[in-house]
Amino acid sequence: MSRQTRPQVCIATVIGKDRVGIIARLAVTFARANVNILDVDQRVMEDTFVMTMAVDVSGANVPLTTLKKRLDKVAKALDLQITLHDERIFEAMHRV
Amino acid sequence: MRISIEEVYETVRMTLDHHFDIRTVTLGMNLKDCMDRDLARFSARIAERIVQYGIRLNEAADQIEQRYGIPITNRRIAVTPVAILLEPLRRDIRTAVHIAKVMDRAARKARIDFIGGFGAMVQKGMTAADQLLMDAIPQALSATRRVCGFLNLASSAAGINMDAVARCGPMLKDLAYRSKTGVGCAKIAVFANAPEDNPFMAGAHHGIGEPDFSINVGISGPGVVRNVVAQNPDCDLTELSEVIKRTVFKITRAGELIGRQIASTMEVPFGIVDISLAPTTAAGDSVARIIEAMGVKAMGAPGTTAALALLIDAVKKGGAMASGNVGGLSGCFIPVSEDAGMIEAVQKGSLGLEKLEALTSICSVGLDMFAVPGDTDPQVISAIIADELAIGVVNQKTTGVRIIPAPGKKAGQVLHMGGLLGSAPVMDVANIASPGLLNRGGRIPAPVQSLRN
Numbered sequence: 001m002s003r004q005t006r007p008q009v010c011i012a013t014v015i016g017k018d019r020v021g022i023i024a025r026l027a028v029t030f031a032r033a034n035v036n037i038l039d040v041d042q043r044v045m046e047d048t049f050v051m052t053m054a055v056d057v058s059g060a061n062v063p064l065t066t067l068k069k070r071l072d073k074v075a076k077a078l079d080l081q082i083t084l085h086d087e088r089i090f091e092a093m094h095r096v
Numbered sequence: 097m098r099i100s101i102e103e104v105y106e107t108v109r110m111t112l113d114h115h116f117d118i119r120t121v122t123l124g125m126n127l128k129d130c131m132d133r134d135l136a137r138f139s140a141r142i143a144e145r146i147v148q149y150g151i152r153l154n155e156a157a158d159q160i161e162q163r164y165g166i167p168i169t170n171r172r173i174a175v176t177p178v179a180i181l182l183e184p185l186r187r188d189i190r191t192a193v194h195i196a197k198v199m200d201r202a203a204r205k206a207r208i209d210f211i212g213g214f215g216a217m218v219q220k221g222m223t224a225a226d227q228l229l230m231d232a233i234p235q236a237l238s239a240t241r242r243v244c245g246f247l248n249l250a251s252s253a254a255g256i257n258m259d260a261v262a263r264c265g266p267m268l269k270d271l272a273y274r275s276k277t278g279v280g281c282a283k284i285a286v287f288a289n290a291p292e293d294n295p296f297m298a299g300a301h302h303g304i305g306e307p308d309f310s311i312n313v314g315i316s317g318p319g320v321v322r323n324v325v326a327q328n329p330d331c332d333l334t335e336l337s338e339v340i341k342r343t344v345f346k347i348t349r350a351g352e353l354i355g356r357q358i359a360s361t362m363e364v365p366f367g368i369v370d371i372s373l374a375p376t377t378a379a380g381d382s383v384a385r386i387i388e389a390m391g392v393k394a395m396g397a398p399g400t401t402a403a404l405a406l407l408i409d410a411v412k413k414g415g416a417m418a419s420g421n422v423g424g425l426s427g428c429f430i431p432v433s434e435d436a437g438m439i440e441a442v443q444k445g446s447l448g449l450e451k452l453e454a455l456t457s458i459c460s461v462g463l464d465m466f467a468v469p470g471d472t473d474p475q476v477i478s479a480i481i482a483d484e485l486a487i488g489v490v491n492q493k494t495t496g497v498r499i500i501p502a503p504g505k506k507a508g509q510v511l512h513m514g515g516l517l518g519s520a521p522v523m524d525v526a527n528i529a530s531p532g533l534l535n536r537g538g539r540i541p542a543p544v545q546s547l548r549n
Contacts, residue, residue, distance in 0.1 A: 011099070013108045041101045052104050064162045083108050085165035090099040092353040093107055093346040 008058040009038065009087040012071065016080035018049040025074050026053060026082075033070070034061045054087065107346075111166060115319035115381045116347065118354050119374050120170040122212075122295035123153045124302035124310040124367060127176045133184045135191060142181075142195075143202040146173060149309070149362075150206025156361040160354055168354065172210050173203065174300035174312075177246075179216030182225040192232030193239060200240035208242065210283075212300035215246035217290075220254040220539070230260070233267055237283050238274035244298040250288035250485040252492045256540040261482050265474030272470070272501045281500040282433075282465060282517045286481055288488030288495050293368050294424040299496060310367030312424060313355035316347045318373040319381040321411075325389040336390065337410040344371065344414030352419045368423030371415030372460065375435035377518040383407075383430055384437025395437055396447025404428065405458045425494055427460020433500075433513065433520035434465050442521045449480075449523050457487050462495035467502040467511045467520035475529035477501060482534075490543050 012030075014022060023040065030037055035055050042051035060067060068084055075082040110116035130141035150173055157168045178195060185191050196214055203211040214236060216226040233245055249264070250256035264286055272278035285299040292303020295312035302310070324343045328336060351369045359366035375382050384395035386407060392399045408428045415422050430452070432438045441447035449466070456462045462484050468477070481497045488495030500520060502511040507524040 011104055013104055015105075015108065015112075039098065043101050045102070045105055050101060050105050052101050054098065068162070081112060083111065083165055085107070086163045087099065089164045089166060089350055089353060090104055090107055092349040094099060094103040 005058045007056045010055055010057050010084050011087055011090065012053040012055060013083045013085070014051040014053070014080050015048055016078070019078065022051065022078060022080070025078065029070050029074055030055055033067050034059050035067065110320050114323045115378060116316050117167040117169045118313060118315065118351055119317055120172055120295050120314040121153070121157055121168055121355065121358055122172040122174050122300055122312045122314070123149060123364070124174045124293065124306055124312060125149060125176075126302060126306065126308045127181055131181055131184055135185055135194065138181070138185065139195065139198045142175075143198050146175075146199065146202035146211065147206045149173070150203060150208045152362055153358075154207055156358045159361060160357045164354060164357070166350060166354060170210075171208060172212065172295070172297060172300065173208050174295070174302045175199070175211065175213035176302050176304070177216055178214045179223070179226045179229040180304070182229055183223070187224060187228055189228065189232045189235065192229055193236045196232070196236035196240050196243045200242050203242040210242050210244050210297045212244040212246065212297050213302060214243050215248075215301055217248045218260045219248050219251040219257055221257065222260060230263055230267060233284065234270040234274050234280070237271055237280045243283065244300065245284035246290060246299045246301055247284075247286045248288070248290040249286050249481070250489050251542075252289060252489050253542055254539070255542040256288070256482060256485050256489055258482065258534070258540060259537045261485070262478050262534045262537065264481050265476070265478035268477055268499060269474050269501050273503050277511060277513060278467070278470075278500045278502045279513045279517065282498065282513060285464075285496045285498045288485040289493060290496070291424050291494060295370050296372065296374060296425060296429075298498060306367070307365055309364035311355050311359040311362070311364060312367040312370065313351045314370045314372060314374055314424070315351035315415075317381045318375050318383045318386055319378075320347055321373060322380060322382065322386045322389055325386055333406060337406055340407065340410035341414035341417070344411045345418040348415045348418035348422070352421065366421070368421050369415070369419045370424030371411055371422055371426045372424070372429050373411060374429045375431065376516065377434060377436050379436065382435045382437035383428055384435055384441055388437065394444065394446035395441035396451045400451070401454055401458060404455055408459055425460045427494070429461050429464060430455055430459055431465035431498070432523070433467070433511075433518040434516070439519060439521055442523060449525055453484065453487070456484060456495055457491065460494055462488065463497045463499065465498050465500070465517070465520060467500040467505070467522045468525045469506050469522055469527070470501055470503040472501050472525055472527055473529040475531055475534050476525065476527055478534055479530055480525070486540070489540075
């Protein structure tokens, strides 16, 4: 019987200028870390391109710190800001 | 419903641009069970506990910080008031100083920057151990870097212990001159109605009504609130209050979530969320700048008290809605040296000591982190403390004083303390001692609780 791990959902947020290859680069970064992408959303707000990616990090093969370092590298290469937060922080702040 | 992209963006912008953080996570720690008549045995026990739990606090905070992506700026420890722990030990100043040094070394080993609790509850009277602790404060706080002290000198139930207040002026001047630049005085706060679960230094201690351990959290600083006020320049004051409430609701919820997660990781009880807005000298992280963003031309100008009253009330309403565990000081901090806007207000003359005292009648913490000339009479310092505590006692709220007599400095000069403590412009004070009042001693009785008009 396989043991089911509970999903641990994090939201990756990308802020900056839209360009070719953002989703591709992030998808590769997450796939290499065995992180499943659950949902993607994007919008232009206050003249800024914003994209959120909901990902499940429960099966990640690297610690969160390593994953964040890899995202920082992507951010630097593409001139973006990328953050990663546990989904529960948004729920706590925005849901009564 | 999954969270919307707008909601995520709002929070992420807060962390990236407006200093959104968890200002402090403070572990309250009972040390009463370590008490002993043997100083060496007692010292070994408290050192072991502080180091062990201090390391665990840092590990848990690092882990939660990574997972939630919200910086946890300060991790601190508050212990049982040391005057209680002194009771069975030899009555010698060296004993108290030794304990401060043990606390300091243990905190350093655990990478904890401040450890609070070197203090006493003396609102009604002083035991021999309380007096010993007060006598030891100048040596203890000048010989250590991380130890913070507190004294509760008054309460609405007991009145003001003027014998203890009278000792504070000479004590603080001695401490200022022993510690270079007077920085030792930044590490001690004296109070009326001191809360037992306050997570903020210098006044943090683990009160006698507390369990063995508790995690108490201070929410984010004023930068986030300043930003929403600045973004709403045209709304009326009722609407502005709503905007502030909503923002404080969000940052309080974040604070409570992080606090609970750290408590559960450490397997200790969660205590309270303190919703005080605690400024730092970082640009934008200033309570004075909130008041100015509300429309007051300069912090301290007429209109400041009314604006601060609105701010503090909105903060309390938002916080109380967000969490059933709001506690600690939960007001608005207006320290002079730690807030760039306050420093500027003093330097350009819009804010003086008298207005600062008036503001403390509606905000929670009192006269905080301000410097007075080095030649200020010790009895003047005691009298400033008595005045401030009277505001707290009569209004049934916490007030405190953290005053720094700046050695060798005159009004208008600047005292640089460095780091988190910032720079304090030395404020003008009427240097008129009142020995006729202070030498009477005794206790100012507790105020009447009815006839409240």
